[in-house]
Amino acid sequence: MKINLANIKKAKNLLNNRECVAIPTETVYGIAGNAYSDTACKKIFRLKKRPANNPLIIHYYDLKKLENDCDFNDNFLKLYKRFCPGPITFILNQKKTSKISKIATNKKNTLAVRFPKHPVTRNLLKYLKFPIAAPSANISSRISAVTSSDVKEDFGKKIKYILEGGRSSVGVESTIIDLRNNPKILRLGGLEVGIIQKILKKKISINTNPSKILAPGQSRIHYSPGIPIRLNVKTIKKNEAYLLIRKSKINKMNHYFLSKKGNLKEALKNLYTILRKIKKDNYKSIAVGKIPHKGFGKTINDRLLRASKFK
Ligand code: TXA
Ligand code: MG
DSSP states (O other): OOOOHHHHHHHHHHHHTTOOEEEOOSSSOEEEEETTOHHHHHHHHHHHTOOTTSOOEEEOSSHHHHTTTBOOOHHHHHHHHHHOSSSEEEEEEBOTTOOOOHHHHTTOSEEEEEOOOOHHHHHHHHHOSSOEEOOBSSSTTBOOOOSHHHHHHHHGGGSSOBOOOOSOSSOSOOEEEEOSSSOEEEEOOSSOHHHHHHHHTSOOEEOSSOSSOSSGGGSSSOSBOSSOEEOSOSSOOTTOEEEEEEOOSOOOTTEEEEESSOOHHHHHHHHHHHHHHHHHTTOSOEEEOOOOOSTHHHHHHHHHHHHTTOO
């Protein structure tokens, strides 16, 4: 994608003035603000209608820029080297010297840290004097935005500026891994757990449904298109949209396909766009066929299960 420097400058000026702008990332679009500024972080929470106890991910250009804010450890350095920039978020201990706004972290002494890969946002981060706090650019508990027009749909004129970056290539949020002690996955996402395990050379526990919620992406209702969803459906009801993993021979108006041939990466990329489309096509409920529970299929099933809690 061609980088428009004038657009990046506009976003930069707004961020320097503690305003919020929407930014593209390879996972989903984010609502960005200066992570050192209480004012900017408060604006993010207000815009998203996000509960104050749900901390924000802090986005950095590289390790150098993170040095003053976090303690590094071996597992972090291994994963950073292999996957960053990319769709993974690390939970690390925060340094006492860190200047990150307490509003962004809800006064936690940990930090969720990410290095997004999207070239537009990397260019923006490179020249800013502060990291960016950015939750996904959607109203709290709804599905994330993967294009600038999705962001417009949710926020309209409330958001001062949307930095254009085309369609997000991954299509769902980053995988979150807690690296403070034994590595633990807190949210399934755009990076497969299997390849993280290969780098760390050990089995990693997955704790995406804890009794005490650490990451509200773990909360049981989330990622909802705003209409009911039924899972593992073989026979649909009248007037339901039918969402399937692959194109079938039956070509009906109410059938939607996540991928042509059942490719899970492609299906993941299309998931949020198709859920939005079904809602726009005016269906009042969605039946989902079985999705294979392996690789990215686990991320897809995680999102659909949470979305299905909406009644
Ligand atoms: O792909 C992504 O991660 C996107 C793009 C914009 O970077 N961001 C995103 O942010 O998904 P958000 O706010 O929608 O989800 C962040 C998740 C939340 O579930 C939050 O609770 C968790 O990260 N989180 C933030 N700080 C945390 C911390 N210190 N400990 C545990 N979880 C944390
Ligand atoms: Mg979110």
